[in-house]
Amino acid sequence: MPKLDDLIEELVTGNRILAREGVVDSFGHISVRHPDHPQRYLLSRSRAPDCIEKDDIMEFALDGTPIDAGGRAPYLERYIHGALYEARPDVISVVHNHSESVIPFGVTAAKIKPIFHMGASIGHEVPVWDSHDHFGDTALLVENMAMGRDLAKLIGSGGTALMRGHGATVAGRNIRHAVYVSVYLEVNARLQKQAMDMVADLGEVKYLHPGEVDKVAERTGSYGINRAWENWCRRAGRPLQADPG
Amino acid sequence: MPKLDDLIEELVTGNRILAREGVVDSFGHISVRHPDHPQRYLLSRSRAPDCIEKDDIMEFALDGTPIDAGGRAPYLERYIHGALYEARPDVISVVHNHSESVIPFGVTAAKIKPIFHMGASIGHEVPVWDSHDHFGDTALLVENMAMGRDLAKLIGSGGTALMRGHGATVAGRNIRHAVYVSVYLEVNARLQKQAMDMVADLGEVKYLHPGEVDKVAERTGSYGINRAWENWCRRAGRPLQADPG
Amino acid sequence: MPKLDDLIEELVTGNRILAREGVVDSFGHISVRHPDHPQRYLLSRSRAPDCIEKDDIMEFALDGTPIDAGGRAPYLERYIHGALYEARPDVISVVHNHSESVIPFGVTAAKIKPIFHMGASIGHEVPVWDSHDHFGDTALLVENMAMGRDLAKLIGSGGTALMRGHGATVAGRNIRHAVYVSVYLEVNARLQKQAMDMVADLGEVKYLHPGEVDKVAERTGSYGINRAWENWCRRAGRPLQADPG
Amino acid sequence: MPKLDDLIEELVTGNRILAREGVVDSFGHISVRHPDHPQRYLLSRSRAPDCIEKDDIMEFALDGTPIDAGGRAPYLERYIHGALYEARPDVISVVHNHSESVIPFGVTAAKIKPIFHMGASIGHEVPVWDSHDHFGDTALLVENMAMGRDLAKLIGSGGTALMRGHGATVAGRNIRHAVYVSVYLEVNARLQKQAMDMVADLGEVKYLHPGEVDKVAERTGSYGINRAWENWCRRAGRPLQADPG
Numbered sequence: 001m002p003k004l005d006d007l008i009e010e011l012v013t014g015n016r017i018l019a020r021e022g023v024v025d026s027f028g029h030i031s032v033r034h035p036d037h038p039q040r041y042l043l044s045r046s047r048a049p050d051c052i053e054k055d056d057i058m059e060f061a062l063d064g065t066p067i068d069a070g071g072r073a074p075y076l077e078r079y080i081h082g083a084l085y086e087a088r089p090d091v092i093s094v095v096h097n098h099s100e101s102v103i104p105f106g107v108t109a110a111k112i113k114p115i116f117h118m119g120a121s122i123g124h125e126v127p128v129w130d131s132h133d134h135f136g137d138t139a140l141l142v143e144n145m146a147m148g149r150d151l152a153k154l155i156g157s158g159g160t161a162l163m164r165g166h167g168a169t170v171a172g173r174n175i176r177h178a179v180y181v182s183v184y185l186e187v188n189a190r191l192q193k194q195a196m197d198m199v200a201d202l203g204e205v206k207y208l209h210p211g212e213v214d215k216v217a218e219r220t221g222s223y224g225i226n227r228a229w230e231n232w233c234r235r236a237g238r239p240l241q242a243d244p245g
Numbered sequence: 246m247p248k249l250d251d252l253i254e255e256l257v258t259g260n261r262i263l264a265r266e267g268v269v270d271s272f273g274h275i276s277v278r279h280p281d282h283p284q285r286y287l288l289s290r291s292r293a294p295d296c297i298e299k300d301d302i303m304e305f306a307l308d309g310t311p312i313d314a315g316g317r318a319p320y321l322e323r324y325i326h327g328a329l330y331e332a333r334p335d336v337i338s339v340v341h342n343h344s345e346s347v348i349p350f351g352v353t354a355a356k357i358k359p360i361f362h363m364g365a366s367i368g369h370e371v372p373v374w375d376s377h378d379h380f381g382d383t384a385l386l387v388e389n390m391a392m393g394r395d396l397a398k399l400i401g402s403g404g405t406a407l408m409r410g411h412g413a414t415v416a417g418r419n420i421r422h423a424v425y426v427s428v429y430l431e432v433n434a435r436l437q438k439q440a441m442d443m444v445a446d447l448g449e450v451k452y453l454h455p456g457e458v459d460k461v462a463e464r465t466g467s468y469g470i471n472r473a474w475e476n477w478c479r480r481a482g483r484p485l486q487a488d489p490g
Numbered sequence: 491m492p493k494l495d496d497l498i499e500e501l502v503t504g505n506r507i508l509a510r511e512g513v514v515d516s517f518g519h520i521s522v523r524h525p526d527h528p529q530r531y532l533l534s535r536s537r538a539p540d541c542i543e544k545d546d547i548m549e550f551a552l553d554g555t556p557i558d559a560g561g562r563a564p565y566l567e568r569y570i571h572g573a574l575y576e577a578r579p580d581v582i583s584v585v586h587n588h589s590e591s592v593i594p595f596g597v598t599a600a601k602i603k604p605i606f607h608m609g610a611s612i613g614h615e616v617p618v619w620d621s622h623d624h625f626g627d628t629a630l631l632v633e634n635m636a637m638g639r640d641l642a643k644l645i646g647s648g649g650t651a652l653m654r655g656h657g658a659t660v661a662g663r664n665i666r667h668a669v670y671v672s673v674y675l676e677v678n679a680r681l682q683k684q685a686m687d688m689v690a691d692l693g694e695v696k697y698l699h700p701g702e703v704d705k706v707a708e709r710t711g712s713y714g715i716n717r718a719w720e721n722w723c724r725r726a727g728r729p730l731q732a733d734p735g
Numbered sequence: 736m737p738k739l740d741d742l743i744e745e746l747v748t749g750n751r752i753l754a755r756e757g758v759v760d761s762f763g764h765i766s767v768r769h770p771d772h773p774q775r776y777l778l779s780r781s782r783a784p785d786c787i788e789k790d791d792i793m794e795f796a797l798d799g800t801p802i803d804a805g806g807r808a809p810y811l812e813r814y815i816h817g818a819l820y821e822a823r824p825d826v827i828s829v830v831h832n833h834s835e836s837v838i839p840f841g842v843t844a845a846k847i848k849p850i851f852h853m854g855a856s857i858g859h860e861v862p863v864w865d866s867h868d869h870f871g872d873t874a875l876l877v878e879n880m881a882m883g884r885d886l887a888k889l890i891g892s893g894g895t896a897l898m899r900g901h902g903a904t905v906a907g908r909n910i911r912h913a914v915y916v917s918v919y920l921e922v923n924a925r926l927q928k929q930a931m932d933m934v935a936d937l938g939e940v941k942y943l944h945p946g947e948v949d950k951v952a953e954r955t956g957s958y959g960i961n962r963a964w965e966n967w968c969r970r971a972g973r974p975l976q977a978d979p980g
Contacts, residue, residue, distance in 0.1 A: 026473035027363070046468070048476030073468075100432070103361050104440035107451040116838050116900045117875040118762070137456030139464045140362040165361045165453050187835070193439060194928060195839035206842040208900050211872030219874045223781070223808075228761035231783030271718035272608070291713070293721030318713075345677070348606050349685035352696040382701030384709045385607040410606045410698050438684060516963035517853070536958070538966030563958075590922070593851050594930035597941040627946030629954045630852040655851045655943050683929060 008057050014175045016236040019050035023182045028097035031081040032175050045072035062086045076143045083148030084171050091171040093178035098167035101189035106162040112189050114208040119188030120216035121181045122160050129154040130164040140166045180225045253302050259420045261481040264295035268427050273342035276326040290317035307331045321388045328393030329416050336416040338423035343412035346434035351407040359453040364433030365461035366426045367405050374399040375409040385411045425470045498547050504665045506726040509540035513672050518587035521571040535562035552576045566633045573638030574661050581661040583668035588657035591679035596652040602679050604698040609678030610706030611671045612650045619644040620654040630656045670715045743792050749910045751971040754785035758917050763832035766816040780807035797821045811878045818883030819906050826906040828913035833902035836924035841897040847924050849943040854923030855951035856916045857895045864889040865899040875901045915960045
């Protein structure tokens, strides 16, 4: 079991990498389930990911109640994280972001599907959650557990979802995996859009075969993820820690 | 009421952020209404936003007359600012820019509308002002009060307008708000263009529902804007000041 | 008349700015007519623009003969420069580049035209020179005076031309002007492409009115160009010199 | 014959340049045939190209067996390199990458062809290898010699190939040439996509004439490649070595 201090450092690094790689701008966040208390999770106070320091990391109960706020203001949308940890014991880390290339797929009939092997970890097809279906006109923010649970239900046993007019959520098996999937969800969306532009007169986009998606996903482990993680740490100016697993 | 010195520092920071975030290149400008003399405004001398220092900030009467030029050359288009402050007592800060993704919307029949929650602060639809309608062939610059007032009339009670073959103008309730709306006007235009590319064979873009736009706009305050502001100050290498309000 | 040393520094700065602003990559070049010998011009030895130092600047006769090579290898395409100085006494500086957004316009039937006021300095429409018309299969390089003169003839009294499958050439009235036109030729092409994407179902792109192009072009002088030049010097890490005029 | 130490430094520089120029992200690799033992090649251990140091370079037999691993984990896809060196005595350096603009061409019916003279070194048309044709559902990785040889067969006497849903492979006559072709394969794909967008209503893209491709390719030698190499070394923060030839 990773030591809490190391995991908090890892979470700070995850925030910085998401910023450096263009997955988040001043908004968006990443959490990790508490290693000793599975009914709690760790998430920064309300701050831009590229500014986050160790002391910004707060602890929350699954319903979003801060354990010891100490005057720190939490993110309004922390319910995304708690609802996923509540529904899915296998989920250890959650990313919520507004990465640019995924937004257009949330507001059109186009579905994101893996277009190259690096995109296979997003799953066979990324579903779209529309807050308007069950909650009508809102500020589109997931700011209570009812909305969080509705989103978690749409994600089901998957790992990714778009949110119409808003962004995306990724559920991962640890911090590095959630970051990795978030980065390549953005890249896959960007490349898929370009391929779609080309096929108006040229036929269909050849997405990965379903069996290919499964085979790549099975193979996506520490070997590859840690290669990216080392590079991303360097780019984000963060020390490389041992993989907390 | 903010102290003048702090407000001038804030205005310098606003200039630098607009440059760093790609809203302005060597051209474009941001002003703020004078906190003690509402019939005056503060605006840099004619200089690229990323070069601006405290001593570049000049004071102008609403008609564009410099209060104490001290040999400094003003921007030709300062009338954009004065005309908006004259027409709209609620406007405290104005940005004029040529950010790239908005230009194509000014020269086609496509209208910019909020495509995701971060874009709701631009209003329900961004109108386009065409200087040719009332002024014929010009150098397209707003270089007198007649043109400034014509633009202000088109903006009406709104906060944003495109200018055909030229750029955009944003009216905000303070410097941070005007910068925030300018940044996300550009992002929304960029993403909307991508969504429009996709729908040729796929139906319509789902813009935000009107009630959603209103709800997000109501919620866009210091909580979110200051989160971005801290991040943008860091990126622009500027110290973070207390919010002058 | 500018001192030769200052003009050479200005030429080095022009090279660095073209690189920093993305107009040239490892290829492309900028020259200036010799201030004391109008039948000569100054141009770097064959080197990437962002690497160029003062000692790289060579002197050439209009036919491309080096005055004092001193072992330095010249650019193969220096004939572009000489042919323009030969045909056009009013031309003082020439840029040749492969900036990315102009290439697609050279290989399709689409013509670059000013889409916003910053693009007016490119002229009413940018003509395309196709080396294949008079020279058949070549390596597409302008590597003799016959090709240079053919290109200069196509440019006529204008200031810009595309070269099919190759790039662009800009003729300016001084270094700063040639750089300025080159930067905004690229920006205009990029934005025009986006506008063209949008109009499939939406009607026509509204280019600048011809009278507007003329009025903006008349107004494009030191006031605006030097504002950009100061900013570009800062971005390229070059000292700002007095305008050599 | 270049000294081994210099060649290893050159290989490290090649890795860093590919990263800096956006041809590889955390994945992709470049190898060089061993200068003294043509049945061996040099390739980094499994690491992101921008992190690679001299001590990461390993030696392999053509079948992918490490000569002296020393505890270092090799790339899974090293068979791409060995199979090309086995089939093609003229090939001295191989790049495998997932550069973004080539991916869409691998999954649609569009073929990459030279659109400007800098792209002529990719050959007349870039073929696409589909691992599914002979190997069915896989993780798309070339992880044995059978797959490597199948890819090498598709490349034949050419220098480039796309891999469906995966990336590209480039075979060069030395490190600098392989890097150069990889960079301009990406640029050509990016620009070709833009030209293709434009021609829906405007007719055809004018690709280089076949004779032009040949003439440019004949001329692509140290004169031009070393100009780029110097610039890329500077950008990647690497010392410029003498051309090992």
